[in-house]
Amino acid sequence: xxxxxxxxxxxxxxxxxxxxxxxxxxxxxxxxxxxxxxxxxxxxxxxxxxxxxxxxxxxxxxxxxxxxxxxxxxxxxxxxxxxxxxxxxxxxxxxxxxxxxxxxxxxxxxxxxxxxxxxxxxxxxxxxxxxxxxxxxxxxxxxxxxxxxxxxxxxxxxxxxxxxxxxxxxxxxxxxxxxxxxxxxxxxxxxxxxxxxxxxxxxxxxxxxxxxxxxxxxxxxxxxxxxxxxxxxxxxxxxxxxxxxxxxxxxxxxxxxxxxxxxxxxxxxxxxxxxxxxxxxxxxxxxxxxxxxxxxxxxxxxxxxxxxxxxxxxxxxxxxxxxxxxxxxxxxxxxxx
Numbered sequence: 001x002x003x004x005x006x007x008x009x010x011x012x013x014x015x016x017x018x019x020x021x022x023x024x025x026x027x028x029x030x031x032x033x034x035x036x037x038x039x040x041x042x043x044x045x046x047x048x049x050x051x052x053x054x055x056x057x058x059x060x061x062x063x064x065x066x067x068x069x070x071x072x073x074x075x076x077x078x079x080x081x082x083x084x085x086x087x088x089x090x091x092x093x094x095x096x097x098x099x100x101x102x103x104x105x106x107x108x109x110x111x112x113x114x115x116x117x118x119x120x121x122x123x124x125x126x127x128x129x130x131x132x133x134x135x136x137x138x139x140x141x142x143x144x145x146x147x148x149x150x151x152x153x154x155x156x157x158x159x160x161x162x163x164x165x166x167x168x169x170x171x172x173x174x175x176x177x178x179x180x181x182x183x184x185x186x187x188x189x190x191x192x193x194x195x196x197x198x199x200x201x202x203x204x205x206x207x208x209x210x211x212x213x214x215x216x217x218x219x220x221x222x223x224x225x226x227x228x229x230x231x232x233x234x235x236x237x238x239x240x241x242x243x244x245x246x247x248x249x250x251x252x253x254x255x256x257x258x259x260x261x262x263x264x265x266x267x268x269x270x271x272x273x274x275x276x277x278x279x280x281x282x283x284x285x286x287x288x289x290x291x292x293x294x295x296x297x298x299x300x301x302x303x304x305x306x307x308x309x310x311x312x313x314x315x316x317x318x319x320x321x322x323x324x325x326x327x328x329x330x331x332x333x334x335x336x337x
Contacts, residue, residue, distance in 0.1 A: 002334050004115045005067040005076070006036035006324050007105035011120025012098045013041060013083055014090040015302025016312040018048035021120060023314035024321055025075045026054050031318050034325035035071035036118065037064055039105035040081040041097060047085035051308045064113045078104060087308025095126040102137065106144045109293045115332075116294035116324035117141065120317070121302045135169055138288050141295050153190045153289040155263065156272060156299055157323065158280025161253065162263040164191055164289075165272035175268045176224055179211060184232035188265055192241050194289035195262055198327040207252060207261035208233055208245030209271055215246045253279075273299075282315035285323050294327045296320040 011017025021038060022045055024031070038045060042058045049056035059074040061067055067076035081100040083093055102119060109117040119137050134140040135149075142152035155164045166187055167178050188206055195204035208229060212222040219226055229246045236243045244261070251257055252264055253275035266272035276284055276299065284299035298316030306312055 003328060003332055004113060005064055005071065006034060006116045006118055006321060006328070007064065007108050007114035008036050008038045008118045008321070009105040009120055010038060010041040010044065010098060010101040012090055012123045012126065012302045012304075013044045013048075013094045014086055014088060014307060015121055015123065015304055016300075016307045017120030017302065017317075018044050018085070019052050019087075019308065019310075020298070020312055020314045020317040021045060022049035022054050022056050022075070023052060024317045025056070027314070027318065028071070031322065033318065033321050034115075035068050035076075036321060037061060037067035037071075037076035037078060037114075039078050039101040039108070041083065041101060042077040043082050044085045044097070045075065045077060048087070048308070051085075051087065052310045064108055080104065085308075088304045090123055090126050090302070090304060092126075092129060095123065095130045095132075098122050099127055099130055099132055102140065106141055109295070110144055115328040116296070118317075118320050118324050119295065119297040121298065121300060123302050123304075137297065138286075138295075141288055141293070142291060145291050145293060147291055150186065151190070151290050153187050153194070155191065155194070155287045155289050156276040156284055157287050158276055158284045158299075158319075160279040161258055161276055163266050163272035163276050164263055165266050165269050167268050169269065172268060172270075176211065176222075179224060179228055179267060181228055181232035181235070184208070184229065184265070185236055188232075188236050188241065188243060189239075190290040191263055191265065192243075194287075198287075198289070198294065198330055199262075200330055201262050203242060204263065205261045206241065206243040206263055206265055207247055207257075208243060208265045209249040209252050209267055210246035211267045213250070214248050282313045283319045284316055285320045287323065287327075294324050294331070296324040296327075
């Protein structure tokens with residue numbers, strides 16, 4: 001290992017995050033995962049592992065570098081915050097633990113003591129009760145890096161597809177007014193750079209989904225694709241970015257269309273997430289682009305309803321850890337594509 005370990009935040013301790021972290025560590029050799037440590041929650045992790053029948057030896061560490069020698073035979077966990085494991089029953093104490101873990105893991109990644117950050121799922125409403133004033137973890141990590149929220153781009157990446165929503169947690173009725181040429185151009189540039197720098201794609205191709213059905217059909221179903229989207233695509237193409245569209249979204253994600261691009265830039269949340277989750281639900285990763293640090297997360301929520309029942313699939317957590325390590329290695333010139 002030629003770079004520091006990854007930092008993993010615990011997520012809400014009442015959700016599936018702790019058990020999936022334990023399951024990922026248990027499969028570390030079979031999945032060839034890079035070394036990682038968890039920011040706090042040693043007792044929670046051991047109890048969550050027990051709920052899945054996993055024997056989880058834990059070692060308390062005081063500095064991330066200690067994880068490198070320990071990871072092969074124990075799960076390294078930073079000394080500090082901890083709590084009780086009560087799957088499916090989120091409470092204030094659990095939210096405080098989740099926030100403390102996220103804060104510690106993020107800080108260590110920002111200082112370079114951790115090579116990348118992997119965040120387990122949180123309950124944003126619960127965190128808001130304990131002072132978390134951000135729409136999500138993407139914006140939190142951006143602020144920790146002293147970046148504006150608009151400089152952090154959320155990409156959903158699976159084995160079959162990568163998608164980027166231009167707008168995220170907003171009402172559908174507000175989307176047309178939020179789509180501007182400046183927004184498209186800014187996010188497309190960030191995506192193109194990240195595909196090259198973090199994913200090793202030499203000359204990335206971006207496809208842009210239309211806002212309206214059939215790309216508006218020459219204005220009969222809205223002029224946004226003609227007046228806003230198409231000019232932005234033309235401007236980006238003139239800069240040398242390989243970008244096409246606007247493509248009618250009903251055909252953009254088909255099996256014969258997907259090989260023609262490396263990422264799809266989508267207009268709104270569900271346009272990006274429905275195809276990704278349909279194709280890659282158990283391996284989908286939420287990747288934050290455009291920041292000086294690598295951050296990934298499994299593309300699912302806390303799943304309180306199935307926590308502690310040995311039902312949740314660890315595939316997305318494993319994929320998030322693997323992807324974080326690969327992206328970090330590429331930035332350091334250590335990954336051979």
